[in-house]
Amino acid sequence: MEETTWEHKLHALTHILTHPTATPTLPSQLFVSAQIPCYLRWDYPPILCPDQSAAFHLRWALSLYLRRLSRFGLPSxxxxxxxxxxxxxxxxxxxxxxxxxxxxxxxxxxxxxxxxxKRLGSDVHPLIPILIPNLFLFSLLLWNPYVP
Structure with a gap:
């Protein structure tokens, strides 16, 4: 994105904001790919990118697979x-x-x-998280499990 001018960034951002879609059309993809360079985080294939190396395609496919796997296939x-x-x-x-x-x-x-x-939080009485560890430590004072 460093080699992209602010004018190109502004055109691409305006296009993305005025045409919100989860599945961009091919003319939309062509326009955005002409404005800004390709990145691994893109959802559409990097066939429109100037960098046509096989390693970039493989990394893109792997990153797309891992992103979808992390969401268990659900939409983002x-x-x-x-x-x-x-x-x-x-x-x-x-x-x-x-x-x-x-x-x-x-x-x-x-x-x-x-x-x-309802407010976020649990319905546990506030003394229980304090009492349980203290009772456990007190029981270790009375009964030492490490003494044979």
């Missing part, structure tokens, strides 16, 4: 995928997130549901 979601009221709506909604309802009552209900959510 991000924090944007968890925002149903984003404009424009995300391309792929995260699992468990419903389609946005744009009526006034539905939005109020959505906000109430978000605010009434």
């Amino acid at each position: 979601t991000s924090w944007r995928s968890k925002c149903p009221y984003q404009l424009p709506p995300p391309v792929v909604l995260a699992e468990g997130v419903g389609e946005a309802q744009w009526g006034e009552a539905q939005r109020r209900e959505y906000v109430r549901k978000r605010l009434n959510r």
Whole structure:
């Protein structure tokens, strides 16, 4: 990306932001590949890249396989995928997130549901994580397991 000018970066970024898709068309891929160089993190094949070495193709395929393997084949979601009221709506909604309802009552209900959510954390009494290790150490004082 160091050999790319800011104008090319801006054109590519504008194109990506104005055409959000998980499966870019071939003209879109050609435009982006003409603007910025190829990287291993790209989702489409590096056949459009100026570097046509077999080692680069093999590394790209391996990195794509490992990325999909780490997600167990599930689609990649991000924090944007968890925002149903984003404009424009995300391309792929995260699992468990419903389609946005744009009526006034539905939005109020959505906000109430978000605010009434249970806090993160466990329901364990706060003294239990303190008492259990202390009782264990106290039992070692009374009964020494290392003495024959």
